[in-house]
Amino acid sequence: MIETALKALFILLYATFVGFMFMGIIRIVTARIHRRVGPPIYQPILDTIKLLSKKSNITHGLIYDFGILYAVGATILAVMFIPLGSIGVLRAYGDLILITFLLEIPMLGIMFAAMSSGNPYAGIGAQRALLTLLAIQVPLGFAIVALAEFYGTFSTYEIVMAQQTMGWSIFHFPLLLAAIAYDLVLQAMFGKEPFDIMIAPGEISLGPMVEFGGKHMGLLQIQHAIALFAETLFFANIFLGGGVVTAFSSSILNTIAGLAVLLVKQVAVLLIATFMGAIFPRFTIDQAAKFYWKWPTIIAALGAVLASL
């Protein structure tokens, strides 16, 4: 029992810290593409400390506070379900679908809070966020179905283990298609161009986040960090082979090596998203929905069909 609690604590701390580093990496890499120096890598941590230390001079009621906690809680729960190398706390038979679902829940929490603030920009942002969620469901579902068909299981842990013998998922053609579709979906989950429609600073002033100040925004930053970690980790696990290392005799060394392998894969996923975000303008919401229901859906569906054959 204590061991599990310690594991959970470790996962939480590790996810938060690495998530913040990921946010720093995104900012630095973006700055280098812009030919700038960019902030130090620990900048997001400073931002969060500052935001948490601010005084709140306004609140919009219970839902406004609760929505944020809901988002943070859902993200932490998602992290607990994803196998982190050989460390895992919660495991369920159908956790492939569960995790996919849990990774989208935070958006709903943010939306509750945004809607209760009464700011029209937040309302528009929440509408856009909902539509984006709706748009990414279809390709996401097909990608998950392709995985489940190929490996014959809904368990993330078993998929990771199967990849150790069969090779990474992306080396199988049907799953490569699913991975491409999932990567396009990730772009929207990270909130990067061309699908950063819900925040769109030049259009609706950060959308749902427009009313959050001080501690609310600080908690959202933490949530964002953990979510970034969870999303990249999930992708690395199901498509890039996960981080299971059995080369060393000591299990601690194996774990550390597994984490390092995972870290490299996660950063790779992150960099692809950053590079894509740097060169594309933003879609409008209707164009984005049409796009998601067209190309990624076709690709993912093709993958699912090929996987089941």
Next chain:
Amino acid sequence: MVDWRLYEPLINFARKRSMWIVAFCTGCGGIEMPPLMTSRYDLERFGMMPNPAPRMADLFLITGYVTPKTLKRIIITYEMQPDPKYVLAHGSCPLNGGIYWDAYNAIKHLDKYIPVDVAIAGCMPRPEAVMDGIKKIMDLIETGKADGWKRYKENYEYYKKNQDELFGEGWREKTARRWIPWLMGREKKREEE
């Protein structure tokens, strides 16, 4: 109870190195903001970035002259920002009117209406001068001397008196309602017919 004063240096360091700016071009100094934020002078090195929403911003850059019409919005935006917040007046015009010293529609002394922490003189101040001003405000934050937000609370009567003298009593409601008849106008006429 946790003694938060223990963490004061860390918090002050975070506040100093992570100032988010309200994206509000109040005057011609707005033209120097893009060079400051982009590749040439890159203020993101110091953790500063423009933020579209005033609710999570710390630093209010008053870029250039301020007209009464803008000042109303500046005051409202300033009051929307959560404490602690800092104001940096950019250029000669917020100091004493600058080149608009006899203009009927430019504020002459900004610090009568909202507290100003650091003022940068010049028209227009070079980006280096702005960076110098930002360095100054960072020092002030570290030593806890950037207390404009406290002054605004303590001397609210004084600031409110000056604001009311300039705009007339009840200017907030008046400004908020000013456009309602024109937005609704056409519909109202149709009902009368």
Next chain:
Amino acid sequence: MAEEVKASWSKGEEIVRMLLEKAPYAEGTVRRERRLEFKVPADRIVDFLRTAKANGFELLLQITAVDWLKEGEIELVYQLFSISHGTHAMVKTRLPRDEARISTVMDIYPVAETYERDAHEFFKVTFEGNPKLEMPWILEDEDREVGVSHRKDFDMLGYVKRKYKLLDRFDEDKENYVI
């Protein structure tokens, strides 16, 4: 030299002659190459602008109001530009200063609505038929009530002193200062 200048002016003279034939109530002169000037009585301005638009003056660039305090008149200058002729034309008309009323030219050049709002705000010229004159434009309501305008008799320095509570150094005679 003089003949060359004359030759380049001849096109302008042609346009003036053509317009004056259709609008005999106006006076027209050629100021220089590509600059024409017309003087029109205030009650015929709509007719004249309609004629001008039909004859190639497509763009209305600005409506300028000039306050001639000594004469007690306000001069309105309609800055027209003709893309087909490549010529700028000023159409000038004069109104009495106390009761500056003129009919709008919105139905000829719709953009005049904006310019007329501007002239109404700063020179208190009333354009009959413009629905948006009373709409808030640049000035705030409290300034409008006090009577801020760009007319020559508006005491700007006194107003600034009263409004912003400035020091006495602004009393210096501004006629005599040295740069």
Next chain:
Amino acid sequence: MVTQEELIREARENGMELLPLEKDTYELFFGPQHMATENYSLILKMDGHRVVKAIANPGFLHRGFEKLAEYRPWHTNIALLLRICVPEPDVPEAIYSMAVDELMGWEVPERAQWIRTTVLEMARVSAYLFWMMGLSFKLGVYTAGQWAAAYRERFMALFEELTGARVYHIYTIPGGVRRDIPGDKWLRQLRDTVEYIKDKLKDFDNLVFENYITYRRLEGIGVMDKKFALNEGVTGPNLRATGVPYDVRRADPYLLYPELDFEVPVLKEGDALARALVRRFEFEQDLYILEQLLDMGPPSGPYKVDHPSLKALPRFRVPAGDAFAHVEATKGDFGAYVVSDGGNKPYRVQIRGPSIAHGIRVIEQLLVGARLADVPVILMSLDNCPPDIDR
């Protein structure tokens, strides 16, 4: 439970008026504290994400230039009037100086004309780079925007060496320019910069102007036709995007433009994409003009008129009369109307900014039916500059 009638009656008794709210629409205050508008406000009535009605609310930048100019001597006004157009402050200087030149009856020396033309073209190029930055930021291609802002800095440095100031140059004065070109080194630097920017133009093409998503975003929004544009006083690239080849540099030539060889790009579609592309082609033409000017080289001679009144500026007087001068700015037709009564101060100065036509009626009409996401893009494609409107 309180009924609606009771509420209205209670409000009337307390001296208030309740206006009927519509259920389907809501009001959105777009600016002035907004990233897409530069201290300019739009009041939008929205139905979902479509705009039903738009009202422009200018005046946040009004300083009363036209009144202030009557209180300042002729030369001091240059330091004042150039603040009207912040992205290209050389244009108000140039038109005011040209109008005063006409009143004085001065023929500006050739060297001064060359310098003025070069400065105007440099201002155009830097303003276009600034516009590219704005468009990229509004579209979301932050990379291109950052690059454009960095390239603009090269022109800022050149301006600084020529005039001594980065933004407000106060360089063109009646009768010529304030000081001479610093030397051949500056000309070489200008040529290098022009070649560098020309080289980098293809990066912008790849990132913005040939990008599939840009086309999707810009195509078919904010459409104007020829008749509408002429009626609404639209000038500059916005008018040329509707198929009217009106360029002040061709229609009413000034300075050295009659001797220069350049094209006036014209497109017919009249939508935001056409406006953006016209600007992009003009940017190329401006670089070409700068190259031509550099090939021509500055003619020798004085850089300003040799006139006794220029030596005692407080006594500088202008004969009575009026003059109109206009130039082609990146935003459109920028004009100045100057009236003198023979005194040492102007009797009346009116500056005609192109945005006074674009920013009020045109925007109010183009925005009806647009999506909220298109609002910043339409604003940017018209290159609306609020200080022009407010003055």
